[in-house]
Amino acid sequence: MPVLMRRPFGGRVSEELGARSIANGDAVPRHDLLPFAQAAAATTFLPHCRNAKCKSGWMKLWRSRQAPILEGMWACSAACMQELVQTAVLREMSERSAQNVVHKHRVPLGLVLLSRGWITQEQLKCALEAQKKAGSGRLGEWLIKQKAVGEDQITRALGAQWNCPVLSSDSYDPAAMAAMFPRLLMDSLNVIPLRLAGRHLLYVAFEERVDRCLVLAVERMLGLKVEAGVLPASEFRRRQGEILRASFPKTRLLEAMNMRGLVHAFTGMMEENKPVQAKIVRVHDYFWLRLWRNSLLAEDSKAVPGIPDLEDMVCALAAAD
Numbered sequence: 051m052p053v054l055m056r057r058p059f060g061g062r063v064s065e066e067l068g069a070r071s072i073a074n075g076d077a078v079p080r081h082d083l084l085p086f087a088q089a090a091a092a093t094t095f096l097p098h099c100r101n102a103k104c105k106s107g108w109m110k111l112w113r114s115r116q117a118p119i120l121e122g123m124w125a126c127s128a129a130c131m132q133e134l135v136q137t138a139v140l141r142e143m144s145e146r147s148a149q150n151v152v153h154k155h156r157v158p159l160g161l162v163l164l165s166r167g168w169i170t171q172e173q174l175k176c177a178l179e180a181q182k183k184a185g186s187g188r189l190g191e192w193l194i195k196q197k198a199v200g201e202d203q204i205t206r207a208l209g210a211q212w213n214c215p216v217l218s219s220d221s222y223d224p225a226a227m228a229a230m231f232p233r234l235l236m237d238s239l240n241v242i243p244l245r246l247a248g249r250h251l252l253y254v255a256f257e258e259r260v261d262r263c264l265v266l267a268v269e270r271m272l273g274l275k276v277e278a279g280v281l282p283a284s285e286f287r288r289r290q291g292e293i294l295r296a297s298f299p300k301t302r303l304l305e306a307m308n309m310r311g312l313v314h315a316f317t318g319m320m321e322e323n324k325p326v327q328a329k330i331v332r333v334h335d336y337f338w339l340r341l342w343r344n345s346l347l348a349e350d351s352k353a354v355p356g357i358p359d360l361e362d363m364v365c366a367l368a369a370a371d
């Protein structure tokens with residue numbers, strides 16, 4: 051909660067701090083919504099260090115430090131920022147719900163195809179045997195190879211299996227979509243951002259399995275509703291190839307030995323780049339820190355920023371600790 055403070059110094063500084071707080075968007079304290087005249091009355095609320103353990107008090111406000119901001123929170127020093135980063139990382143580590151969704155039981159693809167009468171028991175048996183013998187390849191690929199079904203039917207069956215729509219990649223813009231989430235996630239989870247519908251809805255396409263953990267993480271990071279769907283495998287691979295060749299926001303990848311190393315790396319990134327906004331989300335074993343440099347864009351979290359205004363850090367933990 052904001053601290054009620056007597057006005058320790060002249061108007062200029064507090065106006066600056068007030069403006070900064072408003073410009074940083076989602077964590078605007080209630081008092082900043084008051085008309086200015088009212089807010090500038092005998093007492094003034096000032097932004098304060100959001101590290102609950104901070105001992106420095108209001109004297110630190112004299113420092114010219116307006117950034118970095120993590121998830122709308124300002125900290126008076128690098129040490130206090132580290133506490134905020136650690137709190138965010140611990141929150142992500144304890145977030146189990148997304149992982150559970152991912153492991154929910156699905157009707158096997160073969161049964162979906164059988165129930166629709168698109169393949170026979172014999173065709174399924176034949177494809178499963180070939181897959182087992184080869185030790186590789188997906189069931190759908192084997193069924194297509196054996197001419198039991200077409201790619202279109204496999205895609206529709208995957209949509210039914212994951213309860214999601216079959217999407218279209220017409221008017222695909224890989225250069226714009228590359229700003230959405232890190233290349234590493236697109237590559238390792240077989241997912242691509244497909245298109246924005248208006249300013250609030252992002253479609254993402256998966257090739258084979260819908261990863262709800264990624265969907266939830268991207269929703270939280272970008273402040274957008276994310277709708278997942280599937281693309282036919284050949285179309286997915288073509289579009290994935292296009293986006294993986296596009297220009298991405300500058301990204302640093304690293305592996306941390308433990309949580310302490312992860313917090314240290316993220317804090318260093320925050321202090322070095324002084325972003326006007328930043329967020330941390332976890333996607334499976336990856337912790338993704340995104341920095342926004344442009345205050346106008348950070349103000350409206352629904353706006354999709356340009357690539358030069360962004361920087362990502364993706365950190366994998368070497369071992370759970």
Ligand SMILES: [Zn+2]
Pocket residue numbers: 099100101104105106125126127130
């Ligand atoms: Zn502090």
